[in-house]
Amino acid sequence: MGLELALILIVFLGVVILGSSRLGTMIQLFAAQSLVLSATPLLVHPGKHAVVMAFVTVVLKVFLMPNLLFWAIRHVSIRREVQPLVGYGKTLMLGGFLIGTAFFISSKLDLPVEETSNLLIPCAFSIIMIGFLLLVSRLKAITQVIGYLVMENGIFLFALLLLEKTPLLMEMGILLDIFVGVLIMGIVINHINEEFESTNTIHLTTLRD
Amino acid sequence: MGIGVLVHIIIVLALSPSLLGIIGKTKAFLTGRRGPPLLQPYYDIGKLFRKGSVYSDTTTWIFQAAPVVCMAAALVSSLLMPLGGLEAPVQFWGDIILFAYLYGLARFFMIIAALDTGSSFEGMGASREAAFSCLAEVVLFLDFIILALLSKSLVLSRMIEGNILSSWQLFGPVLLLAGASYFLVLLAENARIPVDDPATHLELTMIHEVMVLDHSGWDFAYILYGSAIKLFVLGGLFVNILVPFHGLPPITQTFVFGAGMIALAVGIGVVESCMARLRLNRVPQLLIGAFVLALVGLLVVLTKGV
Numbered sequence: 001m002g003l004e005l006a007l008i009l010i011v012f013l014g015v016v017i018l019g020s021s022r023l024g025t026m027i028q029l030f031a032a033q034s035l036v037l038s039a040t041p042l043l044v045h046p047g048k049h050a051v052v053m054a055f056v057t058v059v060l061k062v063f064l065m066p067n068l069l070f071w072a073i074r075h076v077s078i079r080r081e082v083q084p085l086v087g088y089g090k091t092l093m094l095g096g097f098l099i100g101t102a103f104f105i106s107s108k109l110d111l112p113v114e115e116t117s118n119l120l121i122p123c124a125f126s127i128i129m130i131g132f133l134l135l136v137s138r139l140k141a142i143t144q145v146i147g148y149l150v151m152e153n154g155i156f157l158f159a160l161l162l163l164e165k166t167p168l169l170m171e172m173g174i175l176l177d178i179f180v181g182v183l184i185m186g187i188v189i190n191h192i193n194e195e196f197e198s199t200n201t202i203h204l205t206t207l208r209d
Numbered sequence: 210m211g212i213g214v215l216v217h218i219i220i221v222l223a224l225s226p227s228l229l230g231i232i233g234k235t236k237a238f239l240t241g242r243r244g245p246p247l248l249q250p251y252y253d254i255g256k257l258f259r260k261g262s263v264y265s266d267t268t269t270w271i272f273q274a275a276p277v278v279c280m281a282a283a284l285v286s287s288l289l290m291p292l293g294g295l296e297a298p299v300q301f302w303g304d305i306i307l308f309a310y311l312y313g314l315a316r317f318f319m320i321i322a323a324l325d326t327g328s329s330f331e332g333m334g335a336s337r338e339a340a341f342s343c344l345a346e347v348v349l350f351l352d353f354i355i356l357a358l359l360s361k362s363l364v365l366s367r368m369i370e371g372n373i374l375s376s377w378q379l380f381g382p383v384l385l386l387a388g389a390s391y392f393l394v395l396l397a398e399n400a401r402i403p404v405d406d407p408a409t410h411l412e413l414t415m416i417h418e419v420m421v422l423d424h425s426g427w428d429f430a431y432i433l434y435g436s437a438i439k440l441f442v443l444g445g446l447f448v449n450i451l452v453p454f455h456g457l458p459p460i461t462q463t464f465v466f467g468a469g470m471i472a473l474a475v476g477i478g479v480v481e482s483c484m485a486r487l488r489l490n491r492v493p494q495l496l497i498g499a500f501v502l503a504l505v506g507l508l509v510v511l512t513k514g515v
Contacts, residue, residue: 009382103512
């Protein structure tokens with residue numbers, strides 16, 4: 001029950017992220033989603049392993065990364081995604097369709113590990129899909145970073161299935177990788193902004209002298 | 210049954226405008242004003258009933274029929290809704306469709322009455338109302354499907370009475386999703402703030418209020434009363450879904466239901482105080498968001514199996 005509430009809350013926050021246009025709100029929503037996410041290991045397999053995972057997730061995804069992203073949007077001074085590639089209403093519709101697909105696919109999957117809740121896989125898939133959708137439908141580099149992070153939240157959920165079997169060190173490695181990735185992206189976004197005077201990724205596809 | 214119908218109608222008629230009064234008081238309190246008295250909606254309706262109606266020469270019987278249809282549809286729909294310990298006097302298999310489309314009928318008459326006046330303002334309002342209600346109806350029906358799956362029934366009272374308690378234990382998150390999306394529909398259907406501003410009459414951006422600009426006297430009183438009943442009945446459905454009070458003694462049920470309704474009115478007042486009306490092109494997005502939430506709820510029910 002607690003786990004299902006958390007999972008559905010995570011999908012709910014994903015849908016809200018998909019529908020919001022302000023970057024600040026998106027980052028805050030991502031932080032909220034990560035906060036709920038950090039509780040899930042404790043709900044699946046309570047133990048020392050889970051406590052460490054939850055703690056590291058809170059530190060990295062609820063505090064460090066959102067602050068880093070806030071720092072980045074302050075520096076490039078953009079507040080909102082003005083013209084997304086696909087409109088907000090359409091993205092939400094597509095999001096609904098993708099969530100449906102995610103539930104359908106997971107009903108066909110036959111997993112070798114036992115599931116703690118039959119909502120875990122569909123919700124993980126849904127979040128991955130929502131992250132993907134953010135990644136392809138938005139043009140600003142920052143929104144794409146958020147999309148990438150949301151997708152990673154989905155992968156984290158998926159990895160919960162193997163929580164007992166994966167060594168702690170490996171999970172820490174993954175989280176550290178993501179953190180460094182976001183750090184580098186923050187710096188790169190700054191450079192893109194200085195070089196092109198815009199963080200619109202569409203400019204990156206055209207060649208310049 | 211005759212007595213039951215009469216009691217039900219009297220209660221609904223007597224209590225429904227008070228919700229608007231509570232909403233107004235809450236908004237006034239949160240903005241630091243004293244605000245109109247709690248009974249203001251009753252005074253407004255009473256005042257309108259004492260006045261005569263003015264009809265434009267270009268209008269036909271449709272214009273005069275619409276307010277009556279609006280009021281009648283709202284009253285009939287209230288008969289399908291249990292009020293706390295009071296059973297719904299009319300119940301039959303599939304009455305949920307009647308419930309939804311009574312409001313559809315009222316809306317249809319409001320829209321053609323607005324077009325009947327020939328005013329371009331009202332035509333605009335009518336087209337917006339039609340567009341947004343299209344989106345709201347889908348969400349409403351998705352929520353009904355969720356409830357029907359959970360309760361294995363198509364009778365409105367059975368859907369919200371019988372299995373809600375056990376559903377909360379098994380499908381709590383789903384009911385929360387359904388409740389959240391239904392709340393957005395409730396705001397859209399009753400022309401409350403994030404979708405429409407009930408306080409403005411002279412703005413190009415409004416929806417519902419612009420359609421009733423030409424109505425006056427008795428007709429306008431019927432429209433106001435009809436929308437108050439609509440808020441009461443749709444709000445009652447919301448309270449019935451979210452507060453699992455069924456199974457208690459009837460007196461307690463009625464008490465809890467009343468408290469829930471007051472809490473709902475205060476909640477709407479709080480939402481209206483802290484939000485501005487959304488830009489028109491953002492409204493469909495809100496309703497599509499509600500649609501996605503209801504869809505997730507439905508998928509979860511289907512995945513878990515009832």
